Amino acid sequence: MMAGAIADADGRILLTKRPDHVHQGGLWEFPGGKLEPGESPEQGLARELEEELGIRIRGSRPLIRVRHDYGDRRILLDVHRVEDYAGEPHGREGQPLRWLAPEAMDPADFPAADRPIIHALRLPSLFLITGEDPADADAFLACLDRAVARGIRLVQLRAPSLDGDSYADLVLRAYALCESRGALLLLNRDPDEVEGLPRHGLHLSARRLMESHARPGGPGEWVGASCHDAAQLARAADLNLDYALLSPVLPTLTHPGAEPLGWERFAELVDPAPLPVYALGGLGPEHLDQAIARGAQGIAAIRGLWSMRGR
Numbered sequence: 045m046m047a048g049a050i051a052d053a054d055g056r057i058l059l060t061k062r063p064d065h066v067h068q069g070g071l072w073e074f075p076g077g078k079l080e081p082g083e084s085p086e087q088g089l090a091r092e093l094e095e096e097l098g099i100r101i102r103g104s105r106p107l108i109r110v111r112h113d114y115g116d117r118r119i120l121l122d123v124h125r126v127e128d129y130a131g132e133p134h135g136r137e138g139q140p141l142r143w144l145a146p147e148a149m150d151p152a153d154f155p156a157a158d159r160p161i162i163h164a165l166r167l168p169s170l171f172l173i174t175g176e177d178p179a180d181a182d183a184f185l186a187c188l189d190r191a192v193a194r195g196i197r198l199v200q201l202r203a204p205s206l207d208g209d210s211y212a213d214l215v216l217r218a219y220a221l222c223e224s225r226g227a228l229l230l231l232n233r234d235p236d237e238v239e240g241l242p243r244h245g246l247h248l249s250a251r252r253l254m255e256s257h258a259r260p261g262g263p264g265e266w267v268g269a270s271c272h273d274a275a276q277l278a279r280a281a282d283l284n285l286d287y288a289l290l291s292p293v294l295p296t297l298t299h300p301g302a303e304p305l306g307w308e309r310f311a312e313l314v315d316p317a318p319l320p321v322y323a324l325g326g327l328g329p330e331h332l333d334q335a336i337a338r339g340a341q342g343i344a345a346i347r348g349l350w351s352m353r354g355r
């Protein structure tokens with residue numbers, strides 16, 4: 045089943061309403077339909093969007109593939125993001141349309157399978173994990189400021205050597221910086237260690253993930269986890285986390301002993317995972333297209349995004 049997340053220039057996404065009498069009827073959805081025999085995903089999506097909305101798409105890129113079991117039927121939705129198309133979308137089958145920013149989407153208005161799609165739309169494609177230990181907080185924050193000014197919107201604060209007040213001070217300053225620039229700051233420590241500290245969410249280590257039996261964090265917080273294999277990805281999905289990192293894809297300097305997954309294995313592991321997955325390990329922005337083609341939400345990096353100098 046193909047579906048299109050059709051975006052306008054402001055990043056709002058086109059939604060259509062399912063008729064009341066069909067499966068998941070009365071809910072909003074991402075328009076699309078079934079592939080016909082012999083069609084490529086791109087061809088099938090183009091045909092469906094022409095038939096349903098009267099638009100001709102000129103390009104699309106994979107966003108996320110979601111498998112879902114409704115009990116009475118199982119579906120596989122292959123969702124592509126569409127930004128380049130000709131024509132003004134209109135409901136050729138009489139279906140109501142609306143444009144909505146991903147942040148304004150309420151998952152309760154959509155079929156249950158769509159929850160990870162909404163997360164994939166809200167999350168950016170680049171995920172910065174901060175580098176260099178922040179002993180020199182000013183230099184560290186200047187580097188973070190440059191990254192956010194370059195357009196980074198998702199940041200995991202890594203500061204293993206700090207504790208007590210120096211960690212809390214760094215969090216306060218990094219949060220104020222991210223907040224002022226519209227970026228999300230995630231803290232990668234145990235929830236009880238960061239109680240009371242400002243943040244947009246939590247990032248769990250693989251160990252903490254496997255020890256958790258419920259999703260940590262408060263309402264409205266982003267929660268993701270580091271994963272290295274299928275069991276950890278499955279746990280991240282069971283806990284209803286918002287995203288996962290999967291690593292190491294390529295050899296890395298930070299984990300020289302770890303056996304890299306390679307892109308083929310990465311794609312195999314991501315395929316059944318019902319949540320957005322970032323590729324991590326030896327990657328930089330130059331790997332973004334390759335990661336997306338292998339089913340990733342995008343790439344996460346320390347070195348590849350932190351130490352970029354200039355501008």
Ligand SMILES: Nc1nc2c([nH]c(=O)n2[C@H]2C[C@H](O)[C@@H](COP(=O)(O)OP(=O)(O)OP(=O)(O)O)O2)c(=O)[nH]1
Nearest residue numbers: 047066067068073074075076077078119155157158
């Ligand atoms: N197009 C689309 N389908 C979705 C979304 N979320 C979701 O669960 N679905 C499910 C609902 C349906 O079971 C299936 C798509 O159904 P469809 O309308 O294209 O096909 P259909 O129900 O007419 O299928 P059928 O009666 O011909 O068997 O995928 C979504 O966001 N977009």
